[in-house]
Amino acid sequence: MSLILFIEQMLNGVQFGVMLFLMAAGLTLIFGVMGLINLAHGSLYMIGAFAAAWVAGMSGSFVLALIASLAAAAAAGALIELMVIRRLYDRDHLDQVLATFALILIFSEGTRWLFGSFPLFLEIPPYLSGPVTLPGGIEYPLYRLAIIGVGLLVAAGLFALIARTRIGIQIRAGEADREMIAALGVNISALYTIVFALGAALAGLAGALIGAIQSVQVGMGEPVLILAFVVIVIGGIGSIKGALVGAILVGLTDTLGRVLLPAVFAQFMAPQAASSVGSSLASMSIYILMAGVLVMRPSGLFGKA
Amino acid sequence: MRREPLLNAAVFLGLLAVVLWARATDEPFTITLATRVAILALAGVGLNLALGLGGLVSLGHAVFFGIGGYAMGILASHAQSYSPLIEWPVLIEGTKSMPVIWLVAMAASGLAALGIGALSLRTSGVYFIMITLAFGQMFYYFAISWPAYGGEDGLSIYVRNGFPGLNTLDPIQFFAICYVILGLALWLFSRLSRSAFGLALGAARQNGERVMAVGIAPYRLRLVAFALSGVITGLAGALFADLNRFVSPTMFSWQTSGEIMVFVILGGVARLFGPVVGAAVFILLEHVLGGLSEFWHIYLGAVLLVVVLFARGGIIGLIAGREVRHD
Numbered sequence: 165m166s167l168i169l170f171i172e173q174m175l176n177g178v179q180f181g182v183m184l185f186l187m188a189a190g191l192t193l194i195f196g197v198m199g200l201i202n203l204a205h206g207s208l209y210m211i212g213a214f215a216a217a218w219v220a221g222m223s224g225s226f227v228l229a230l231i232a233s234l235a236a237a238a239a240a241g242a243l244i245e246l247m248v249i250r251r252l253y254d255r256d257h258l259d260q261v262l263a264t265f266a267l268i269l270i271f272s273e274g275t276r277w278l279f280g281s282f283p284l285f286l287e288i289p290p291y292l293s294g295p296v297t298l299p300g301g302i303e304y305p306l307y308r309l310a311i312i313g314v315g316l317l318v319a320a321g322l323f324a325l326i327a328r329t330r331i332g333i334q335i336r337a338g339e340a341d342r343e344m345i346a347a348l349g350v351n352i353s354a355l356y357t358i359v360f361a362l363g364a365a366l367a368g369l370a371g372a373l374i375g376a377i378q379s380v381q382v383g384m385g386e387p388v389l390i391l392a393f394v395v396i397v398i399g400g401i402g403s404i405k406g407a408l409v410g411a412i413l414v415g416l417t418d419t420l421g422r423v424l425l426p427a428v429f430a431q432f433m434a435p436q437a438a439s440s441v442g443s444s445l446a447s448m449s450i451y452i453l454m455a456g457v458l459v460m461r462p463s464g465l466f467g468k469a
Numbered sequence: 470m471r472r473e474p475l476l477n478a479a480v481f482l483g484l485l486a487v488v489l490w491a492r493a494t495d496e497p498f499t500i501t502l503a504t505r506v507a508i509l510a511l512a513g514v515g516l517n518l519a520l521g522l523g524g525l526v527s528l529g530h531a532v533f534f535g536i537g538g539y540a541m542g543i544l545a546s547h548a549q550s551y552s553p554l555i556e557w558p559v560l561i562e563g564t565k566s567m568p569v570i571w572l573v574a575m576a577a578s579g580l581a582a583l584g585i586g587a588l589s590l591r592t593s594g595v596y597f598i599m600i601t602l603a604f605g606q607m608f609y610y611f612a613i614s615w616p617a618y619g620g621e622d623g624l625s626i627y628v629r630n631g632f633p634g635l636n637t638l639d640p641i642q643f644f645a646i647c648y649v650i651l652g653l654a655l656w657l658f659s660r661l662s663r664s665a666f667g668l669a670l671g672a673a674r675q676n677g678e679r680v681m682a683v684g685i686a687p688y689r690l691r692l693v694a695f696a697l698s699g700v701i702t703g704l705a706g707a708l709f710a711d712l713n714r715f716v717s718p719t720m721f722s723w724q725t726s727g728e729i730m731v732f733v734i735l736g737g738v739a740r741l742f743g744p745v746v747g748a749a750v751f752i753l754l755e756h757v758l759g760g761l762s763e764f765w766h767i768y769l770g771a772v773l774l775v776v777v778l779f780a781r782g783g784i785i786g787l788i789a790g791r792e793v794r795h796d
Contacts, residue, residue, distance in 0.1 A: 269770030451607035
């Protein structure tokens with residue numbers, strides 16, 4: 165395997181990881197602050213992608229499409245928080261799982277009803293399409309590089325928000341002791357709605373950004389949701405830093421596993437068998453990684469014990 | 470509490486009555502629907518053991534359902550093509566005999582449940598939910614990417630497997646098999662829930678520390694419950710595959726896990742007949758709403774939301790009143 169191909173795949177892995185971080189950050193924030201497990205997070209990702217594809221189709225502007233994805237996902241998030249989710253904070257996880265499972269059914273079928281079963285397509289804008297040449301003569305798609313940039317920017321913004329701003333202080337305080345900060349006069353239900361909408365907006369952004377690489381279709385959110393779960397289990401639930409480290413780790417493992425494992429098995433097996441064993445193992449690699457992390461640290465890399 | 474045994478008997482006999490009526494009016498499709506209810510209820514009984522008695526919210530029971538299905542698919546496809554399963558070190562042939570397939574399905578899903586349980590039970594709460602979900606996906610992607618047994622397309626079996634002395638191709642005889650197995654599983658569940666093991670398991674659900682303080686290790690209790698639960702769901706998977714004469718990776722998908730969980734919750738968690746009522750209502754909704762609208766999942770979602778938000782204790786809880794729970 166050539167070095168150039170390897171570096172390309174590394175970048176693909178980082179790009180995938182950064183996207184997973186946008187999903188996982190919202191999930192882990194919502195769990196950390198509200199103690200809620202939200203299966204419908206994948207639906208918010210889907211809503212973002214559909215909003216972006218629809219607006220891009222109407223207006224032709226990619227920037228407008230991204231704004232629409234943020235707005236639509238945040239609005240949908242705030243709406244379900246006000247109508248359904250806030251009744252679930254005091255319930256056990258089983259009720260939360262079921263109610264959010266019901267929301268997935270409603271969102272998925274509702275989207276199918278509105279947009280039909282055929283996938284939509286979101287075009288990469290001309291100023292972001294085509295390859296760029298990186299130092300060392302590596303050609304890499306500009307759009308994927310832009311995704312990495314946006315993801316890292318959002319990560320930095322999120323860390324600043326949590327560490328530096330007033331609302332960040334309230335979020336951290338809410339994680340530690342919700343009764344106490346309510347007693348200190350913070351409007352806790354407004355805070356919860358804001359956190360939920362923020363997490364939803366991040367998921368919607370991820371959906372729109374990925375929508376331009378893959379097709380935009382019903383059911384696109386759930387595989388990503390489950391990977392985001394793996395990420396936050398590895399990183400430790402409630403930890404944004406854990407989500408970032410876990411996301412990059414999962415992104416790299418998955419991408420490199422798919423490329424490297426068949427090649428490794430080809431060293432001592434027939435090519436046909438090597439590619440089938442290699443690809444089967446590669447599809448399981450991140451779960452094996454997760455099991456490994458759990459055996460060492462049951463509450464994740466950065467989780468509180 | 471009084472009304473619950475009566476309701477249970479009514480539900481169990483009602484299922485039988487529907488089938489006998491369908492038999493009398495010659496409607497084999499209704500018998501097939503009832504068979505689906507019995508099989509899915511069996512899967513639910515399995516999950517109810519972990520979820521209801523043990524408080525283990527597993528969102529990965531499709532793993533065992535799928536393993537049961539693939540046990541049937543693999544054995545029957547080898548028997549169908551007269552190719553041995555393994556030639557070395559010992560010769561193992563495929564089989565078309567249901568009892569053998571059931572044993573293999575139960576053993577395989579039990580072993581998988583032991584392995585997954587041993588890892589997952591190190592954690593609890595949300596971690597447990599997410600990990601069981603992730604293990605489910607792992608098996609799903611494995612089934613898709615493993616080309617030997619159909620990969621993404623799944624496996625078809627031409628003729629339903631046989632049971633000694635019965636003609637399984639006759640819908641009512643196959644229903645009878647599933648019905649009897651469901652009855653046995655329910656009997657086992659009710660015996661278990663009142664046994665020393667079941668009581669200790671329930672105690673561990675309510676307060677793990679206290680159980681530990683009296684000298685019982687909750688981890689082992691939960692692991693045994695999880696494995697047993699996997700065995701029952703695996704058996705249901707084998708029957709389900711036989712009903713459809715088809716297995717595919719969909720049996721491993723996380724929607725399947727979600728649906729099995731929906732049966733349990735819709736009927737009532739930890740209630741003996743919860744999964745039976747849940748599966749029957751689910752199939753009924755699917756049949757009725759599916760006839761009304763292509764997008765019947767929206768209505769299913771709405772029904773589910775209402776049950777979760779406003780009718781805690783499920784349908785049995787609504788009819789038979791709330792059980793006094795000490796947690």
